[in-house]
Amino acid sequence: MFRPLPSMALICTVYGPLKMFAKMMQESELLYWLELEEELTDSFWNAIRLQGVC
Known part of the structure; x- marks a missing residue:
């Protein structure tokens, strides 16, 4: 389950890696x-699924 973080913090956790991929x-x-x-798509979705297990 996602932690109770501000929405902007959650956006940064997604936007940061995507920005780095684009830059590279x-x-x-x-x-x-x-x-x-x-x-990459599979990895991102697997990470989201793992959040639901923890």
């Missing part, structure tokens, strides 16, 4: 490919 791709430190997007 823009600087060619990380290359985009469809499988990467699928793996």
